[in-house]
Amino acid sequence: MTAQMVLTIGRDALSLLLMISMPVLAAVLAVGLIVSIFQAVTQIHEATLAFVPKLIAAMAVLALAGPWMLGLLVDFIRRTIESIPSMIG
Template sequence: MEPQAALTLGQNALYMLLMIAAPVLATVLGVGLLVSLFQAITQIHEATLSFVPKLVAAIAVFAIAGPWMLTTMVEFIRSTILAIPSFAV
């Protein structure tokens, strides 16, 4: 395997990781911001108040976007495995 091919494969894998993780991370970040704003306004500082909504939001995103995430990962892995013979020297 040439170094350029290995770097390209690694770059594509990192891009795929970012693309798949982005919906969950963005949702949890948004919910965390809203909960923090609510806690600052009401001066209620309960640990479970910040944890439970993030957990519920993450589960909801996985339920909605999960099939797309799984399909995207399977297609990437499939194309990578099929490209293995072209990497051989």
């Protein structure tokens, strides 16, 4: 196993992590921005008003994109495990 192989696997893992986390982070960011604007306009500063919509948005995105995320993870793990013999030998 060369240093190039390790760097390639690490790069692929980090890009996969970014691709999988991006939908959840984007949804939570958008909901947080909307709630913050609502709180600024109405001058209601309740902590649960900021937390609960973000939690609901994250759960909704995970419910909708969860199978896609899991498929990407399974494919990456399968490719990594299948490439172990070529890395060792």
